[in-house]
Amino acid sequence: MNWSWETFFDALPLVASGLGITIGLTIASYLFALIFGFVWVFLRRIPFKPISWTVTWIMEFIRSTPPLVQLFFIYFAWPVVPYVGMTLDPFTSAVLGLGLHFSTYIGEVYRSGIEGVDKGQWEASTALNYSLYDKWTKIILPQAVPPTIPMLGNYLIILFKEVPLASTIGVVGILHMAQSYGSQYWAYLEPLTIVGILFLILSYPSAILISKLEKRMNRRFDKKAALSSTQKGTVV
Amino acid sequence: MTEPIVEFKDIHKSFGDVKVLKGIDLNIKPAEKIAVIGPSGSGKTTIIRMLMTLEVPTSGDIIVDGVNLWKMEKNGKMVKANEKHLREVRGDIGMVFQHFNLFPHMTILENCMTAPIHVKKEDKEEARERSIQMLEKVGLGDKLDNYPNQLSGGQKQRVAMARALVMRPKIMLFDEVTSALDPELVGEVLEVIRDIAKEGEMAMVLVTHEMDFALDVADKVLFLDEGVIAEEGTASEVIEHSKNERLQSFLHRFRS
Structure with missing residues (x-):
């Protein structure tokens, strides 16, 4: 089989038309994961042991099973589960599946951020008589989240690259478009190359952006750590 | 006699198997300045951390302004205080920490x-x-x-x-506030505390290793040793005229 620029440009508009769905699915599942990540963190912090154990176990289960299996389960098996089962459209199933899978990783990122906040910050906010809600929103989270931004960015890119999985349950993103072009004209090389190029164009600059962000964060926090560890400090 | 603003009644505190405090009775009157001295590990800091509600006493009562800090009434019985009760009584108390704990953001x-x-x-x-x-x-x-x-x-x-x-706050707690500082920076901090103390109306509890400072500022000095208050009195009684041998040897290490 030979490379044909004609086929390439013929397939390009069709494949690219799936870009909206691919990006939309990435953003939707990422937002779901960002929000649900917090739910995991707070459930795990409930001091009642059976709950935190159960939650830890569920998280471990979700992380240890392949996202593809989870997608299939939600799309094909969930509708026939008694009482709680329901039929979901492909896009919603994919948001739920990928979002839930990645929320377990993002929950861990949040947890590391929260544990990185000095115990003295909790004590100082208790001494100032903050409510539990204000402690979290005014004192702890504003310190816990910024250092995790680079890690959260990495998971966005990883998630983006997992999104084509959704084509297996019929979400018409770029991979699905390339496949349907291929089966129609019996030409796979060009459309799939386009898919590769589109992913590269989108994820490579994002990766660079994130590593820049990471360097900036590191500098900021190194400076802080350096200054607070020497009790003398310097007047800038 | 003015009513005390804080009362400790037979306070015990253990961390695991380690008994840190073995029966502390203590009154703090409004505007009174109290210095707590003693060897490290004697439970000085634990006393003020319990008053700030950062540590739960194992047994005993702490009463602030007539209200039991760690217990509350429920259906006619005294039960362990919940967070809501603690928030209500905590408002009168302020604390300064050894490691500052400022909010960095x-x-x-x-x-x-x-x-x-x-x-x-x-x-x-x-x-x-x-x-x-x-x-x-x-x-x-x-x-x-x-x-x-x-x-x-x-x-x-x-x-x-x-x-x-x-x-x-009606009561301010100072937890070894100069211990983490370079020697040349201690003075400026003590000076501020002295100024606050002079203003008068606020009760203060200072856990400190600065003996001269304690002598200068405090109305009352407590010497804490092995989980009990071993010596109690005015600053000059405790620091300058005590016969307690362990206190003598403790002070000797600081004066040398």
Whole structure:
């Protein structure tokens, strides 16, 4: 089989038309994961042991099973589960599946951020008589989240690259478009190359952006750590 | 005799198998300045941490302004206090920590303003004005928009004091506030505490290793040793005229 620029440009508009769905699915599942990540963190912090154990176990289960299996389960098996089962459209199933899978990783990122906040910050906010809600929103989270931004960015890119999985349950993103072009004209090389190029164009600059962000964060926090560890400090 | 503002009644505290406090009885009167001295590990810090509700006593009662801090009435019985009860009684108490614990993501002005606004629901402008006044009082009026990591240890500790004072506590607790400072920065912090003490109306409990300072500021000195108050009296009684041998040898190490 030979490379044909004609086929390439013929397939390009069709494949690219799936870009909206691919990006939309990435953003939707990422937002779901960002929000649900917090739910995991707070459930795990409930001091009642059976709950935190159960939650830890569920998280471990979700992380240890392949996202593809989870997608299939939600799309094909969930509708026939008694009482709680329901039929979901492909896009919603994919948001739920990928979002839930990645929320377990993002929950861990949040947890590391929260544990990185000095115990003295909790004590100082208790001494100032903050409510539990204000402690979290005014004192702890504003310190816990910024250092995790680079890690959260990495998971966005990883998630983006997992999104084509959704084509297996019929979400018409770029991979699905390339496949349907291929089966129609019996030409796979060009459309799939386009898919590769589109992913590269989108994820490579994002990766660079994130590593820049990471360097900036590191500098900021190194400076802080350096200054607070020497009790003398310097007047800038 | 004025009624005490704080009463400790037979307070015991264990961490695991280690008994840190073995029966502490203590009264703090309004405006009284108390210094707590003693070897490390004797439970000095634990006493004030329990009063600040950062540590739960194993047994005994702590009564603040007539209200039991760690217990509350429920269906006619005294039960372990919940967070709501603690928040109600905690408002009268302020604390300054050994390691400052300033909020690193806020400027020093914000550090002072945040609690009056969010906890006491004060008007923002009023909180701002009072915070600026307080920071000027501790000599940091020119650093309002700096972040804590841009200050020296002594300056940080002065911000921490301003932050606690803006909340207008009836009792202020100082937990070895100069121990983490370089020697040349200790003076500026002690001077601020002295000024606060002179103003008078607030009760103060100082856990400290600065003996001369304790002698100067405190109305009452407690010598804590092996989990009990081994010696109690005016500063000169305890620090200068005590016959207690362990206290003598403790003081000797500091005076040499």
